[in-house]
Amino acid sequence: MLNSANKIPPNPISEKEMTRTSAPRGLKICLLGYRSNPFSGGQGIYIRYLSRALKDAGHTVDVISGQPYPLLDDGIGLIKLPSLNLFEEESHIKALKWKHLGSFTDFFEWFSMATGGFPEPYTFGRRLEKYFKKHKPDYDIVHDNQSLCYGTLALQRSDVTLVTTIHHPITSDLSIALANEPNWQMRLLIKRWHSFLRMQKNVVSKLKHIVTVSEVSRRDIADAFKIPAANLKVVHNGIDTETFKPNPEITRVPYRIMATASADQPLKGLQYLLRAIAELVSTYPAIHLEVLGKLKPNGDTEKLVTQLNLQKHLTFTSGVETQEVVNMYARASLVVVPSVYEGFGLPAGEAMSCGVPVISTNGGALPEVVGDCGIIVPVRDPEAIAQAIKELINNPDKRSALSKRGRKRILQHFSWRVAAQEMADLYYEVLEKK
16 A cells, blocks of 8 residues: 655645736636536536636626536626437437427437537537627626637637646546457447547647646646646635534444545546455455446446446445535545546545545645645555555554545635636736737
C-alpha cells in the first residue's frame, strides 16, 4: 500500500488575494453546457457551483444548456436548448418523430445515436450557433464547459470572447474502455461511441483560451491534443463547503463504506473496489458498500456482483438530492475513490469536506486533492484497497484524524469562492489581451 504526502498547493487566500487588485466591473458571463445533469456527473455540478460563485462575486451569469438541464440559483438565467434527449427515451429508434425529419440537427442526433454514436456535443454546437445568430446576445465572456464542438469555434470566429474548460482528455476514457473490453465487436462499438473525439481534437487545436482543473489534467491534455502545456491555465475546482460539511447529528454506521462511481465505466474503477469488498466479507460480515450511482441491468458490474456473491453487501443509490448525498456521507464510516483516472477528483473532495476519512487511488489528479489527508493506493489494485479498508476499520483513531485533516485541507485550499475569483481574474486577463 502506498501512502502519499503530496505537496500542498499554496494557500490561494494568503498568497493571491493580497496581490489581487479589485475588479473594475462586474462581467456579463455565459456558461455553456451540452448536458448539465445536476445529480450525476461532474458537468452539472461544475455549472451549478461556478455560476453561483460568480454571481455571488458580483457578476451577471446566464447558462445555456442542453438537456438534462442544470439546477441553478435564483438570479442566474437559464436558456434552454432542447435536444431529443434520447437517453431518457425507452427506445432510441422509436423516438424519431415526423417533425424531426425537417431538421438536419434533430435527424443527425437520432441517426448517430441509433448507430452507436454520441452526437450531443456536436448537435448542441449547431443549436448554439443558431441561437447566437438569431438573438445576438451581448456577453463579455462565453465560457464553454467541455462541449468542444464546432459551434463554439464558430462563436470564436465571430469575435465572441471564448474561454473553454477541459476537465480531462476523453482519450483517457477511450483507452481504458478498450483495455477492459476483450470482445472485438464491443471494441468497435466503443470506438464508434468515441468518434466525437475527432471533432474535439480539431476544435482544441484552434481554441485561444483553455483552462483546466489540475496540473495532471494540464499535462495529459497537452499530450493528448498535441498542444503546449503553457497554453493551458489551471483553476482548481471548488467544493461547496457550506453544503458538504460534517453532520454530527447523524451516527456513522459501522462497516458502512461509500463510493461515488458510474457502475459500468471502467474509468471509475468500481470493479476493483468490488473485488476488495469480496476479500473482506469473511472477516467483516457486516461490511456494506453504498454506491452513489446507477447499476445497469445485465451490465458487467451486475454480473460481477453476482459472481462475487455481494448482493447482500451492496446498495446502489441514484437520483437523490444533494442533501441526501451529504447524509450518505455522514452515515459512512469511510469513503473509497477507486478511479483509474480523475481530472480533478470531486467525490474525494466532497467526502473530505464532509469529514469522512478517504481512501483514494493515485489515478490522475486525485493525489492533488487528497494530499497527505487520506490513504492513497495504486490504481487497479483490489488487494491494496482491501488492506487500506482493513487499516481504517481497525483504527478508529486514524479515521478520526483523517476526518479532521481532510475537512481542514478542503477549507484551506479548495472552495468555489476562490475558484470563481481565480476564474474571474482569467476572464479579465483574456479581455485585456483582446
